[in-house]
Amino acid sequence: MNTDKLRTVQDWVSFYRHEFGLPVAERGGFVMLPVTGKVGVLHLPVARAEMVRDALRQQRRSGPMLARQIRWSFLVEPDSRPGEQILTALNRLDIGIPAIGSAVMLPTGLGRWTREGCHWVVPPARELQLPPLSMLVTTALAVGNMSED
Known part of the structure; x- marks a missing residue:
């Protein structure tokens, strides 16, 4: 599909749905991807996100990554929810789920x-x-430990 012809938010909603199979919807004039039991998100500060991206490349794994000024958002399959100890560690590192x-x-x-x-x-x-x-989550915690060594 030629993305140059996409003009409206609804055009982009259709594009994300048909081209990528993402369950997006228009909300408030924006394309929104709901967090569900099938599609999750992991937010990381930029420096750590870049290290995670590099680690994933070395493992020949990748996934959709969205960059913002202060954080990146990785689209993930929510296979399990981290326990309290891990969530506390993630919060300390400004990593959000x-x-x-x-x-x-x-x-x-x-x-x-x-x-x-x-x-x-x-x-x-x-x-x-x-x-x-x-x-x-494991990679995000590991790359931080490697950079602190």
């Missing part, structure tokens, strides 16, 4: 500059499987 029922805004453009102030580092793709949340 939005709850089911919340939503993340997606860009209405595939370039670097969008009206939403975010862009895809790795855009979604039908053949690109979402990485398990547990793997990303």
Whole structure:
């Protein structure tokens, strides 16, 4: 599909649904991806997110990554919810896991500059499987420990 012809938020909703199979909806004039039992999100500060991206590349794994000014959002498969100890460690590191029922805004453009102030580092793709949340949490904690050594 030629993304240059996508003009409206509804065009982008259709694009994300048909091209990538994402359960997006228009809300308040924006494309919103709800956090569900099948699609989750992990928010990371930029420096740690870049290290996670690099670690995933070394493992030949990847998943959709959305960049904002102060954090990146990784789309994940919510395979399990971390326990209290892990959640406390994640909170200390400013790593967030939005709850089911919340939503993340997606860009209405595939370039670097969008009206939403975010862009895809790795855009979604039908053949690109979402990485398990547990793997990303483990990687996010590990890369931080490696950089502190």
